[in-house]
Amino acid sequence: MPVSDEEITEWLMEFIAGEGAAYGYRKLTVLLKRRHKLVINKKKVYRLCKRMNVLRPQRKLKNKHPRRLVNNRLITGSNQLWETDIKYGWIAGEHRFFFIMSIIDVFDRAIISYHLGLTCEAKHLVQITQEALMKRQLFGKPMEEKPFIRSDNGPQFISNLFENACDDFQLIHERIPPRTPNKNAHIESFHSILEAECYQRHEFETYPQVYEIVSQFIKDYNQQRIHGSIYDLSPYEYIEALKNNLVQPKHIKV
Incomplete structure (x- = not known):
């Protein structure tokens, strides 16, 4: 079954948050292929990253709402x-x-x-x-x-x-x-x-x-x-x- 752009976008955001913001769209493409077995080219990943505004240097911008991690309760x-x-x-x-x-x-x-x-x-x-x-x-x-x-x-x-x-x-x-x-x-x-x-x-x-x-x-x-x-x-x-x-x-x- 095909995978939606929204699902790919969520995976990309998890990579960026968890792997460090130094990865560009080429390395993100490699991660998608390795970890989710996607057949995808770097041009599509570039377009998705551009739409998400996470291409460097935009990715270096700090979010004004810092992430609050979950607590055990x-x-x-x-x-x-x-x-x-x-x-x-x-x-x-x-x-x-x-x-x-x-x-x-x-x-x-x-x-x-x-x-x-x-x-x-x-x-x-x-x-x-x-x-x-x-x-x-x-x-x-x-x-x-x-x-x-x-x-x-x-x-x-x-x-x-x-x-x-x-x-x-x-x-x-x-x-x-x-x-x-x-x-x-x-x-x-x-x-x-x-x-x-x-x-x-x-x-x-x-x-x-x-x-x-x-x-x-x-x-x-x-x-x-x-x-x-x-x-x-x-x-x-x-x-x-x-x-x-x-x-x-x-x-x-x-």
């Missing part, structure tokens, strides 16, 4: 830690990719908000973050009542647009080290479920079909799909059971 309730990431899928009938960007609550496993579309940009991340805060009735609350939001180093997540939005929302954003998806394990687990129980069961012909099927899957995931780690309840059932003191909260070390 104990999660004892909802809205303490959210994770976000992007997954792409393929529309066979239209020969193009679609993207889903989701925010999951690590404690209760609910997908709080998501963007599903043919593009996936920083502005969409800002939108679903604001939507998540509003859904959890946290918008406008002080920072100490809001969750940390954790991501990898993809271009949407390191963008000034998102970092400025986090400042406006009084939300602390932390990023995992390159090549450590286990630090974002809960959203990665959801994407594995989405792949196995939704994408692999359908050959999508049109984007409207994608939107209908994937949206319904997320609704069922939140309301009906049971999780062994939360008493064989769905995320929404677990939240309700906690409210009614029917179960004890399961603390999570991350």
Whole structure:
């Protein structure tokens, strides 16, 4: 299956963050071939790097939002830690990719908000973050009542647009080290479920079909799909059971 430019872009950002900014587009091409077995030429990598504004000397510019690395912590309730990431899928009938960007609550496993579309940009991340805060009735609350939001180093997540939005929302954003998806394990687990129980069961012909099927899957995931780690309840059932003191909260070390 072909690999999208967005996926390649995320790999490039991880190389740059983890390997040091001295690598030019030629060496980045070598890394893509060695580590991800891509058949790709350096001209395409050059174009992607140019679009990302990471060609030297631009790569030497310091980001005004320095990276905040993840910390180990104990999660004892909802809205303490959210994770976000992007997954792409393929529309066979239209020969193009679609993207889903989701925010999951690590404690209760609910997908709080998501963007599903043919593009996936920083502005969409800002939108679903604001939507998540509003859904959890946290918008406008002080920072100490809001969750940390954790991501990898993809271009949407390191963008000034998102970092400025986090400042406006009084939300602390932390990023995992390159090549450590286990630090974002809960959203990665959801994407594995989405792949196995939704994408692999359908050959999508049109984007409207994608939107209908994937949206319904997320609704069922939140309301009906049971999780062994939360008493064989769905995320929404677990939240309700906690409210009614029917179960004890399961603390999570991350």
